[in-house]
Amino acid sequence: MSLSFLTPEFIIERNDERCIRCQVCVRQCANLAHTYDTEEDWVLADDSKCVNCHRCVTLCPTRALTIRRNPLEFKENANWTATAIREIYKQAETGGILLTGMGNDKPYPVYWDRMLLNASQVTNPSIDPLREPMELKTLLGRKPEVLQIENGKIKEKLPPQLELEIPIMFSAMSFGSISFNACQALAMAASETGTMYNTGEGGFHKDLRKYGKNTIVQVASGRFGVDADYLEAGAAIEIKIGQGAKPGIGGHLPGEKVMAEISQTRMIPVGSDALSPAPHHDIYSIEDLRQLIYSLKEATDYRKPVSVKIAAVHNVAAICSGIARAGADIIAIDGFRGGTGAAPLRIRDNVGIPIEFALAAVDTRLREEGIRSQVSLVCSGGIRNSADIIKAIALGADAVYIGQAALIAIGCHMCQKCYSGKCNWGIATQDPNLVKRLDPEIAAQRLKNLLNAWAHEMKEMLGGMGINAIESLKGNRLMLRGTGLTSRELDILGIKAAGE
Amino acid sequence: MMLQYEGKVRIPSGCAISGMINKKGQLFPGNDIVKSIALMHERSNGLGGGFAAYGIYPEYKDLYAIHMFYDHNGAKETVELFLNRHFNIKLSEKIPTRKVSSIKDAPIIWRYFALPREDKLIESGLDENEFVVRCVMQINANFEGAFVVSSGKNMGAFKAVGFPEDVGDFYMLDTYKAYIWTAHGRFPTNTPGWWGGAHPFTLLDWSVVHNGEISSYDANKRWLKMYGYKCTLQTDTEVITYMFDLLYRKHRLPLEIALTAMAAPLWDEIERMDRKKRELMKSIRAVYGSALINGPFSIILGSKNGIVALNDRIKLRSLVAAVKDDFVYIASEESAIRVICPKPDRVWAPMGGEPVIALLEGVESI
Numbered sequence: 001m002s003l004s005f006l007t008p009e010f011i012i013e014r015n016d017e018r019c020i021r022c023q024v025c026v027r028q029c030a031n032l033a034h035t036y037d038t039e040e041d042w043v044l045a046d047d048s049k050c051v052n053c054h055r056c057v058t059l060c061p062t063r064a065l066t067i068r069r070n071p072l073e074f075k076e077n078a079n080w081t082a083t084a085i086r087e088i089y090k091q092a093e094t095g096g097i098l099l100t101g102m103g104n105d106k107p108y109p110v111y112w113d114r115m116l117l118n119a120s121q122v123t124n125p126s127i128d129p130l131r132e133p134m135e136l137k138t139l140l141g142r143k144p145e146v147l148q149i150e151n152g153k154i155k156e157k158l159p160p161q162l163e164l165e166i167p168i169m170f171s172a173m174s175f176g177s178i179s180f181n182a183c184q185a186l187a188m189a190a191s192e193t194g195t196m197y198n199t200g201e202g203g204f205h206k207d208l209r210k211y212g213k214n215t216i217v218q219v220a221s222g223r224f225g226v227d228a229d230y231l232e233a234g235a236a237i238e239i240k241i242g243q244g245a246k247p248g249i250g251g252h253l254p255g256e257k258v259m260a261e262i263s264q265t266r267m268i269p270v271g272s273d274a275l276s277p278a279p280h281h282d283i284y285s286i287e288d289l290r291q292l293i294y295s296l297k298e299a300t301d302y303r304k305p306v307s308v309k310i311a312a313v314h315n316v317a318a319i320c321s322g323i324a325r326a327g328a329d330i331i332a333i334d335g336f337r338g339g340t341g342a343a344p345l346r347i348r349d350n351v352g353i354p355i356e357f358a359l360a361a362v363d364t365r366l367r368e369e370g371i372r373s374q375v376s377l378v379c380s381g382g383i384r385n386s387a388d389i390i391k392a393i394a395l396g397a398d399a400v401y402i403g404q405a406a407l408i409a410i411g412c413h414m415c416q417k418c419y420s421g422k423c424n425w426g427i428a429t430q431d432p433n434l435v436k437r438l439d440p441e442i443a444a445q446r447l448k449n450l451l452n453a454w455a456h457e458m459k460e461m462l463g464g465m466g467i468n469a470i471e472s473l474k475g476n477r478l479m480l481r482g483t484g485l486t487s488r489e490l491d492i493l494g495i496k497a498a499g500e
Numbered sequence: 501m502m503l504q505y506e507g508k509v510r511i512p513s514g515c516a517i518s519g520m521i522n523k524k525g526q527l528f529p530g531n532d533i534v535k536s537i538a539l540m541h542e543r544s545n546g547l548g549g550g551f552a553a554y555g556i557y558p559e560y561k562d563l564y565a566i567h568m569f570y571d572h573n574g575a576k577e578t579v580e581l582f583l584n585r586h587f588n589i590k591l592s593e594k595i596p597t598r599k600v601s602s603i604k605d606a607p608i609i610w611r612y613f614a615l616p617r618e619d620k621l622i623e624s625g626l627d628e629n630e631f632v633v634r635c636v637m638q639i640n641a642n643f644e645g646a647f648v649v650s651s652g653k654n655m656g657a658f659k660a661v662g663f664p665e666d667v668g669d670f671y672m673l674d675t676y677k678a679y680i681w682t683a684h685g686r687f688p689t690n691t692p693g694w695w696g697g698a699h700p701f702t703l704l705d706w707s708v709v710h711n712g713e714i715s716s717y718d719a720n721k722r723w724l725k726m727y728g729y730k731c732t733l734q735t736d737t738e739v740i741t742y743m744f745d746l747l748y749r750k751h752r753l754p755l756e757i758a759l760t761a762m763a764a765p766l767w768d769e770i771e772r773m774d775r776k777k778r779e780l781m782k783s784i785r786a787v788y789g790s791a792l793i794n795g796p797f798s799i800i801l802g803s804k805n806g807i808v809a810l811n812d813r814i815k816l817r818s819l820v821a822a823v824k825d826d827f828v829y830i831a832s833e834e835s836a837i838r839v840i841c842p843k844p845d846r847v848w849a850p851m852g853g854e855p856v857i858a859l860l861e862g863v864e865s866i
Contacts, residue, residue, distance in 0.1 A: 124713040124796050125816055132814055133766050139786045146751045147787045153776070158783050370726045373787075465715055466796070468814060469764075471789030472716035479718070 005089045008047035011068045012056075018064035019043060025056035025065060030422040030434055053415040055424035087345075098345035101418030101428065103245055103337040103382050103404055106349050110337075111356035111489075112388045116498060118479045119464040127468050129459035135469040136455055138167040138399050140236075140376040141305040142329040159329065160305045162216075162236050164399060165194030166455050167470060168389060170447075171334075171380050171403030172218050172240060172309070174202025176253045176262050176274065177341030177418070178407070179435040182427045185410055185443030187211035192444070193451045198401070199225075201240060201251065201276055203265035209233050216307065219296065221250060222276035224266040228299065236330070237296050238307040239289070241280070244338025244381040247311030247352045251276035252342070257421060257430045290326035297327070305329035312336060312358030312381065313351075317365035324366060324375045332401060333358050335381025339404040341428055342419035355381040356395065360493045363396025363475055372396075372475075386457035395493065396475040409450040410443040515699070515711035516543035516664075518831040519682035519800040520840075521807050521858050526826070527555050530673030532840040533681035538665035539839045540685060540832060543711075546602070548686030548698035549667035550659025552707035552802050553678035557654050563590055563613040564632055567649035567656050569695050570608040575645030582643070586635055587614035595658075600670045603662045607695055611656070629704055629749070636703065640732050647696035652705025655804065659684075659698035667698075679860070682802045684709035700802075701737040703745055707802040710737040711832055712817045715795030723790035740799055743791055748866075755808070755857065755865050761788035763813045763853035800830055805866045806859035815852030822847040828858035 012033060021041055025034040033049040034056060036042070050067060057065045074082050087098055120126040127134065141161035148155035170186045177200065184207070190197035191214040198216040203225020208215070217234035219226055231237055242248065253262075253274035263270040283289050293306050307330035308323045310316070320331050335355020340348065359379045366372040379392050380401035389400050408414065411425035418428035426438030458470075467473055481498040482490045490497055518536040522528060533551060557565050566583070570576040583589060591613040597606070616631045624631055636648045650657035655678075658671040664685040668674075684699035700707040714720070714736045721731045721739055727750070729742040740762075747758035761784050770781045785792070796816030801808045809830040811819045822829045822837045822844035829837040834847060850856050859866060 120715065120795075124715060127814070127816075133768065135767055137767050139782075139789075141786075143787045147753065147757075147783055149754060149757055149780075152754070152780075154780055154783050158786055161786055367722060367726050372723075372726060373790075466713075467715045467794045469789075469792055469794060471785070472719050472792055472794035474719055474790065475722050476716060476719035477722070 002093075004093060006048070006086060006093075007072055008050065008070050010050045010052045011047050011070050012045035012050050013066045013068060014043060014045060015064045015066075018062040020062055020064075022061060024059050024061065028055050028059055028424060030424050030429075030431065051415040051417045051420075052413075053417070053424050054413045099342055099419045100345040100348055101340060101342055101416045102414060103339045104348055105416070108336075108354065110382075111354055111485075111493070112384075112391050114484050115356075115391050115480045115482055115493070115495065117387070117390060117394070117461060117465065118481070120466040124466045126466055127463040129456075129463045132463070133468060134459040134463055136166045136458060138164045138470060140164065140330050140378070140398055142375060143373045145373060160236075160303055162196065162305055162330075163194075164196065166451055167393065167399035168451060168454060169196040169216070169378070169399060169401050170198055170406050171339075171401035172198040172200035172216075172238065172243075173341075173403055173407075174200030174218075174253075175205055175265055176202045176257060176430070178427055179423075179429055179438060180205060180261060181435050181438040181440045181443065182407070182410065184208060184440040185438070185447060186406060187215060188440065188444035189447035189451065190214040193448055195451070196235065198238065199234070201225075202262070203267065204230055204233050205261070205265045218309075219292075220276055221278070221280045222274060224268065224274060224276070227267070231296065231300050231304075234304070236305045236307055237300065238309055238330075238332065239280075239292060239296070239328075240309045241283070241289075242311035242313075242334070243309070243340060244311045244334030244336050244352055244355070245340035246343040246347045247313050247336075248278060249344065249347050250278040259430060262430065286322040286326055289323065293327045307332055307378070309334060311338070311351075312353050312355055314353060316353070316358045317361040320362040320375075321365055321369055321371070324371050328375055330376045330378060331362070332378040332380065333362060334401075335359075335379065337382025338380055339382075339407070340418075355379050355392075357492055359392060359397055360395050364494055367475075386454040387461065389454065390458055390461050390473065391480060393470065393473045394476050394479045396477075398474060405450070406447060409446045410438065515687055515709075516540035516685040516832045516836070517683065517709045517711050517798060517800055518829075518836050519680070519709065519802065519807050519809065520827060520829045521680045521860075522826050523806075523828065523858065523861050524826045525555070525679045525860050527677035527679055529675070529677050530668060530681060533683045534665055534668035534673060536829075536831060536836045536840050537668075537683035537685050538663075539836045541663060541665070543687060543832060544663055544685030545687045546663045547661055547688050548659070548684075549662055549664030550657060550684050550698045550700050550709075551664070551668060551671070551673060552650070552655065552657045552680075552682045552700040552702065552709070553673070553676055554655045554680040554705070554802060554804055555678045556656055556676045557613070560590070560613040561654040563615055564651055564653055565656050566612040566614060566651050567595065567658075568608075568610045568612070569647040569649055570610065571645035573608070575643060576608055576610065579639060579643050579646045582635075582639065583612060583614065586617060586620050586631075587612070588617055589614040596672060596675075597670050598672050600662075600666050602666045603660055603670045606660070632704060633745075637730055641730050649696070650702040650707065652702065652707075653804070655705050655707070655802075657700050657702045657707060659700065660695055661698060680802050680807055682707060682709045682800050682807065697733065697735065699737055701733070701735065701741050703741050705804045706741055706745060708737050708741045708744070708799055710740055710797060710799040712736065712797030712812065713795060714739070714793050714797055716793055719790055720793065736797065737799075740793060740797070743793065744801060747788070747791060756855070757784060759808065759810055759855045760784055760853075761791045762793045763810055763855075764788075764792050765853060766813065798832065801866070803866045805863045806857065808858075808866055809850065809856040811850060811852050811854070813853035818849075820847065820849050821856045828856075830856060830858075
């Protein structure tokens, strides 16, 4: 092989005065960036192997380590940036598609940050959530147009609803893309907080089925792990058509990750590649989707809501109208900043649209067609904090999914190397030695803390707006004002400019 | 930027409300209601006052009484063309007024007693009420300089820019007799003083007077829009009126259920209910989540059958009720009741979300 032109992205700096040669860094780095020279009693670093995941930095007992961006610079060039050049080197060396993990990291505008929330002043009182009730409970599912009541009783029972104590669910992340311990932590936290964990297309591990009441089981194009028991095991079923990080692209779990547990859970042979085709091969059009939705409803006796998850693409509003009419109870829209365990870099960075626009367009369209009540809308894709969620609900969402934020809560440092399987934090890996670094109980506690913290913040923001039930925020776009947006963008978001 | 009328811009306002009914249906003049609302002078700022009265047109009780404001004669002419195309008009006349120094810039104030034209009604395929609603919406949305003040049978709304007691004097309410009166004094925070923006807001024989600023406004409005309601005024009162119309008239929910949807019990309370009630409440909140009126409000809703008063579910606005013989009184302040009824049989402050329903005798529901 020819000489690699790639220089290290990061520099590992070790303060030798502080280093006590304990070799924690050596043992912790799955990328083998640190080595110990016994003869010289030196700890050495190979910068080229460092992914900047902070594992060694965090665990170093004497705080001897720092990771810096390699200051090495190419000749300044606005077109041929260091990233552009390095990507060509990589492809010239390997002849392959560039892979990446997690969500789009390009500096596209984050529209959440260009919307500001309202608060009550004088003409109506803000409500203090520490003194007054403040309700976040959310029901997801199809609602009838009219509630038929006869002699004080409901004539017809409501279609099945998912009852969430807080309108934040964990996005689909499969056992395979993340470790069992990570799955367990998510499932435990969901169940203890009264929200939902989502299996992704990884099957539903037998040891996690006790959390079924708080689990959405996914049916995706590979149909991994799907059988009658699987459909029954969750509280709802989600058909995954696409995901924001890689619209139009399938998935691939390499055979070396398919070990005994994954093999059993996904119902595929040990060591075989788990390939999820780009489309469902029984869904080539909207009428096919309708058949799958109703097959799943038939199979579960209309006792479970069926969700359809799609990536936010250009024509998302019309597509969602079709999905609603096809019989979905919930539509999940994943924006272009949505995370992933592995995606082709060019797809992740260039395909799809911001969730803020997609959500606004879909909510507006469904209302124009008078069918907004027929479905619940869940949005996702790069949601970072409670304010993003409040803004999403004001734009028209019923609830949100969080994936990356949840993983960050349990240790992810956004190094974006999930596809390597060497996650030093025990999250995106199947290596038993790495997986055991993630204690499910501690991780679940961190997730619960995060949800509780966000719930508190959301209540404060709601109270400030003079609202004491989350449903009064849903689609309440007057609570938003835009800043730094063009009038076209304001129109699409359906909001006014600040000062208007 | 030019100062914008209501409908172009949303204007929050605080207010006073008062209402009274004789449950036997006996008519009484407007003096008491004016006295009651006048006592709460401090709760208004002279930028809007109004009244609704039921039983005032016994001689035309089967006809729709359409009260109109016109900014200019041109508007009157175009609307009259429209009305003539859609209605048989039995009587068209100026609404009598008295000169009051503080009431200025009055529009042309007119009323029509009319019934939908048979042929138009059949052509539209709508029932009579829905036909009238559509016509009202069309005038308010599409006819510049024209505004429908009220459109019910044997009732009318009288409103203006000014303090409510002056408005009552202006419209000579002492000369009308009704079995239900409701009143409103307005304290808008910013208004160019448009007569149409004053309360009560009406639709058919529904009238609403309201105090508060609802924080769920856009959620409610956008939901109503799905059912064909155009909220042209951008006022809370309009939204509340349409919401009630949708739930009660169109969706045919029982009165208590419609009111529950608008001021739903808290989830904590629902959890403590028995299974059947819990399921009912849960369904209401699930289906009618967007109908929940959030934020401070107290309203008095009037119809030919009676009045209903309602507070927001955590009682962020004052509301007091009283009973004396055949009369039921409701007002923002107890003093506004005692000024006209010093010794009521019973006085109480209704709980948040707990409706006060006062109907004519022999009537089952509003």
